[in-house]
Amino acid sequence: MIPKNQKMLDLVEKEHKILDHGFIRIIDFMGGDEAIVQAARVSYGSGTKAVSTDKALINYLVKHKHTSPLEMCEIKLHLKMPIFVARQWIRHRTASINEYSARYSVLSNEYYIPELNRIQKQSKDNKQGSGEPLSPELANKVKNLLEEDAKKCYEDYEFFLSDEVNFARELARMNLNLNYYTEFYWKIDLHNFLHFINLRAHPHAQYEIRVYAEKMLEIAKTWCPFATDAFENYVMNAKTFSKTQIEVIKKMIKGEIVEQENSGLSKRDFNDLDIFTK
Amino acid sequence: MIPKNQKMLDLVEKEHKILDHGFIRIIDFMGGDEAIVQAARVSYGSGTKAVSTDKALINYLVKHKHTSPLEMCEIKLHLKMPIFVARQWIRHRTASINEYSARYSVLSNEYYIPELNRIQKQSKDNKQGSGEPLSPELANKVKNLLEEDAKKCYEDYEFFLSDEVNFARELARMNLNLNYYTEFYWKIDLHNFLHFINLRAHPHAQYEIRVYAEKMLEIAKTWCPFATDAFENYVMNAKTFSKTQIEVIKKMIKGEIVEQENSGLSKRDFNDLDIFTK
């Protein structure tokens, strides 16, 4: 067996704090860069000999989306996060999960309250995003109401579960707010782990899931440095251009001046090309 | 193409009301009993000729867990349910889903309040279940608090989203309770649809998901009557007995009197055999 990556072993069981009560804790892992190479060399046989180094081979695999060797690495995390974040998380179907059940057990009195500067306005240009912070007075008002409501709902939840009432746990839990914390074990392979990071560390992802994804990216760097490096260059920080956008880039390289109107591109597609000129 | 089942076509777009504000609405479906038979006959070729009728063939497939032909049928539903129910629902990973997003849009002021006789005590023998109803006074007290908290939380949610505050939707939503309704489109194949029903129409499933599963069982009967009949007989109402339980059943049939102590079975395993004698 390939010896385990010592830096990664050192991270096992360490709790990385996220948000006000959340965390990521690595429980176990299997494989690493060497396991990717090992699997790829079985798969491509002598065909991989031309690619001399492990790093170059991994770059090749990631660039060309030959992702099956990346599935040969596996990680298991213990996660704690607000329920509204968990609801997005669980949309990733290619993972194994064991969540704390509020049918069986009592949820703790822990809820997420954003920092004041995270109490932000609805974004003007992003239907699903947030923008500038609210004024300090408004932000405080929002914060106080969030706290007041969470407390009142938990108080009633506790009352429901008290000996006096003895309301069934499976029903009482419905009174809690979506900012209450839940926790679960989550096991996923490296390919799907990086795919998760790609979607959830994206600037358009909600801040409250992004902070988890960013920590996971750091973990990935320790776990599989070559694969994560390739992922950052060829996937996460890469850009895809449509057939029609490529035609316009060609013209730009030839020195032609292209206006949106005569580019054949929609405004959005045209604006994507700003990254080359701004 | 096999002609579509007319009784099922008649159900399309009809809304089946569930709980106080929820529903199941069939959007579309593909295949039926004939599609199962068609696929099985390709798969087993002349090997299926011995099984003379379609009904017998489907019984054979379901009994022996040859489930791949059942995957050849597909159904798409529009569902509305409380968030705490949706959280269980979404644990079934082999389905496609598009959920209403409270990051993009405003959630309606609709929350689930159980009927008075559903406001039940924690079950004594089932860690995750509910038992007898609470006394009328306590039940009313619980109901009123559930309503009070849901209303207050929505009131503040509306305030958050008002022009005055303009708090980002992706954050404001965290103030809502788990009994608020969500809705989604959900597409799944017949094999996984029946598997869902098997787990969620089970007496140990929570009432609030069971009522959906029971309606889905009715839909399945209209959609694929032979397959659903086989499923009820060989899966849903079947019982599995362990190797050691089978040894005890043998003795019981021979007329031997078996006590738990000398049966080699745990108490729970021994009690399973009550169904034969009580």
Added chain:
Amino acid sequence: MIPKNQKMLDLVEKEHKILDHGFIRIIDFMGGDEAIVQAARVSYGSGTKAVSTDKALINYLVKHKHTSPLEMCEIKLHLKMPIFVARQWIRHRTASINEYSARYSVLSNEYYIPELNRIQKQSKDNKQGSGEPLSPELANKVKNLLEEDAKKCYEDYEFFLSDEVNFARELARMNLNLNYYTEFYWKIDLHNFLHFINLRAHPHAQYEIRVYAEKMLEIAKTWCPFATDAFENYVMNAKTFSKTQIEVIKKMIKGEIVEQENSGLSKRDFNDLDIFTK
């Protein structure tokens, strides 16, 4: 229910011949462009109102890889192909399948023999590809040997299954060659159907699977014209450039002359940029 696309209905049950004995036959389908829009509008709620047309909405979804609404469409095909092609095909795990079983039934005497101009040399620059045709004499020699071996193996297979020998079918089948034809039913959603096409209609895919994928692309155009159009522009004919490649493109647009040596790019990554200048 949204009325079915008539052009697509006309294709159902038609057999599209592929290779010498293979085919693609549409058995059934569910949904289309309208079903994608319908699901997306549930998902994003009022957030989608800004995107005025169905075509623009689908472009947006495909460009930004919001693929879940595409999973709401489903297609079922009857396929016949050589076993060595089926072996690649079945690596796509997100599909349902019922294959003809040679344990139960006798395989027909049908095997794939490439056309003479497809009897090609090993590619020089592509470890897994093929290049120029062999000389006519060599090509004929290869063809004759392929036929001779396939015939001899089938002759012995028939002898094995004869009344005289009565060798078990599950064992006799092992004597057949990988160019023998198999057939199966295959059901998949649109998202995964297009993903399959993206990989298998790619110029680097083997010709014998590419011809199936190309026909499937035609089918997709009839089935979901908007989604397929978006897919061709934003996925199939799009190019992805790494972070470091984008830096070089920027320089090229500014009119700088960039050589591979000082570009910071590997040779392969540098050569990708040839599409802009050649």
Added chain:
Amino acid sequence: MIPKNQKMLDLVEKEHKILDHGFIRIIDFMGGDEAIVQAARVSYGSGTKAVSTDKALINYLVKHKHTSPLEMCEIKLHLKMPIFVARQWIRHRTASINEYSARYSVLSNEYYIPELNRIQKQSKDNKQGSGEPLSPELANKVKNLLEEDAKKCYEDYEFFLSDEVNFARELARMNLNLNYYTEFYWKIDLHNFLHFINLRAHPHAQYEIRVYAEKMLEIAKTWCPFATDAFENYVMNAKTFSKTQIEVIKKMIKGEIVEQENSGLSKRDFNDLDIFTK
């Protein structure tokens, strides 16, 4: 991190020979009985305290099909098997795989020839099975033809790949027989590993896949002894009886004599009950 199971560590990298040229080799593994318990206790919280021992908890999980904690264990194998076996193997979709590619590389001259006593007749009562051995003369004749054909096909494959012809590998491979060996890396979680064993170690499974599944059962016993014990008792050696069969068993226990004709059961369903009386 839970310390690794030493007996299992001792198995890593050991090659278990299967059939004439095949093998199973454990590459790596993650988790064990303790990891199942750890995940279950997070999931059910205080609800699991009543179940005092790890063994009792695992029995409970396996018996009631609470399989998600079993997904928390993962194993990676290096496998070598005949292609016709691999074709069945790969139908299990919930695994990761990297197979040796004959597009890239040359397949070795290794093919499966059954032992003489495995050269068996078509089963009389099992459409997909095999029965008594052929006569020694016929068995030898079959064996010789299998060898002759495999040799001839490989000889031509080698000729195709020779410098003289230089036929593309992706095409030349189609001349090989289905009894040629392939190899792959295969990663799967414990729940799906046991499910595979349940189907493929079954007496109705083909002998050539059963021998792999039986070795995998041994490996499972070393890896997760409690879970495998529970699996053998509650799943593998358990029997499921339909609703109508249970009614008949009830009568049998009451001492009634039940004939098939008046049992309400089909012949097959009635014969299942023979295990109690024979």
